[in-house]
Structure formats: structure tokens, C-alpha cells
Amino acid sequence: MELLQLKYFQVVAKHEHMTKAAEELQIAQPSLSKTISRLEEDLGVSLFQREKRQIRLNAHGKLFLKRVEKIFTELNEGKRELLDLSRNTEKSITLAVSISRLLPSLIQSFRQEHPDVRFQQFLESTSSMKTELEEGQIDFCISSLPVEGSDIVWEPLMTEEICLIVPPGHRFAGTSVIELQDMKDEAFISMNTGYGFRDLTDRFCREAGFEPHVAFEGDEPGVIGELVKQGLGIAFIPEIALLNQRGRFPHKLRISHPDCKRTIGIGWSTRRYLSPIAIQFKEFVKNYFAEVARELESVRD
Structure with a gap:
């Protein structure tokens, strides 16, 4: 053979x-x-x-x-x-994510310490990330849903609340906390089907006893926020997306029921060789999200 x-x-x-x-x-x-x-x-x-x-x-x-x-x-x-x-290759890291909001800041922070590192990054669904890890196409994934497989390690990084944002003049615009069931007749602006965040928020709605009426689907979180501001619907938003831009979304609602939270984690395959710079990046990611978690906790307080 x-x-x-x-x-x-x-x-x-x-x-x-x-x-x-x-x-x-x-x-x-x-x-x-x-x-x-x-x-x-x-x-x-x-x-x-x-x-x-x-x-x-x-x-x-x-x-x-x-x-x-x-x-x-x-x-x-x-x-x-x-x-x-043999040091014949450039330093590079290949990364797939289901969370795009923190990616530029995360990579910029790492490259300040390691300016010679080149990144390849992809916005993927959870199922696609699993396939890419199993086939050795990427070093890491950062996702809001666990990525599971026989040779895959997925390590939690932080847990955050998922809130709602509503447009100016909305009936709940002056409210700080609501039950999700109160929103069952609203038009939702959501991520595309197949993305981890969409799967998660659809599950929250089902736990509240309804299927969301999705008026618009997209894959750009910034666009979704602008559509909400224009009065075209309401949208789920993770706490992490509100950091440093609370002025853009003043009408944020916390959800008292059901328990709307997500855990962000990093995954990698034990079969893929991780270079020394990739191992350094993994530790950097853990420390980075630990700092973000502390910042979120201070904002809640």
C-alpha cells in the first residue's frame, strides 16, 4: 500500500x-x-x-x-x-470566530506585542468551525456555543448576559428590565440562521413560549444595530457589544426571564500542531477575556 x-x-x-x-x-x-x-x-x-x-x-x-x-x-x-x-515559515495564526465584535480589538492588542504575526480570520457557523478544526484548517475557534468532537478541546473564557435593544419611542424604551415573553409580538432583527448567536437567541424565545417573528436577517452586527435605531424592529445584543458604545444604544433592556446568557469559549484540535506563537496567543486570549469579564462586572455594579 x-x-x-x-x-x-x-x-x-x-x-x-x-x-x-x-x-x-x-x-x-x-x-x-x-x-x-x-x-x-x-x-x-x-x-x-x-x-x-x-x-x-x-x-x-x-x-x-x-x-x-x-x-x-x-x-x-x-x-x-x-x-x-527550521524557522522557514512566517509567524501566522488561523482563527475562526462566531463573535466578530471583539475580534479587531483582540487581534490589535496581540499584535502590539507581536507585530510580526500574520492572522487569517473567518466568520463561521459552529458546524463549520467544527469541520475546520477536525480537518486541521484552523488553529483556533472562538465561539458562543461549545464546539464538540473527539479530538477537540473547548475551554470556556467568560459568561455574559444577552440583552435587548429597542428603538427610540418604543413602549419599553423607558424600562430597564423586562420578561422576554412580553416581546412575543415584536419584529426581531437577527443574525442569519446557522450562526451560533442566532441559534442561541431562538432558543431563548422558545423557552419564553414563542417563535420569534424575524423581520430582517443579516450577518453584520453593526447593521442590525442601525436598523433598530431606525425603528424597524428590536434585537438581541450581547453585553460585550455594548462596551465603550453605550451611547449608541441607550434603550437597552435586561431580561429577567428566561436566563439569557451565553458562554464564550476557545476551541482547538489536539491533533493539530500549535506553534509557539499560537500557544502564546491562546494564553493571551484567556487573559484578554478575563479582563473583559472584570470590566463587564464593574459596569453591572
């Missing part, structure tokens, strides 16, 4: 189509078919279900694919580690 055979198998499994796989690998289709057949002979089992010109991974193929992907992940991580040790 050779690595080339395993690579060919991985690509065929991805496409479940010999012609498309051959095109990606830039080899002749008959040669690819023979390679896959030899691999199956070596293993003593078939890996695909073949029906005319269609092929599908069978149970053996799906099981074997998981092992093959782990092999290539380990090889890629070994290469990254060797390059890092």
Missing part, C-alpha cells in the same frame, strides 16, 4: 466519480481505476459500490476514508511542525 494510492482513493471518495477525480489529479482515468482496484486487492475488500458508471463509497470505504484522512492530517501537521522548527 502506497501513499499515492491513498491520495487517489481520497480524491475519488470526495467526488464519487472517476472522471472528475482523474481531472483533479491530472491523470488518465484508466490508470486511476487500476490504482483503486489494486488498493482494494491489497485490502481484501471493495471500497466502492459500482453501478454502471456510478460509484458510491460503501461501508468499508467510509470507514477506511476516516483512517486515510487522519493519515494525511498527521503528515501535514508533521510538515508544519518541521517547517516551524
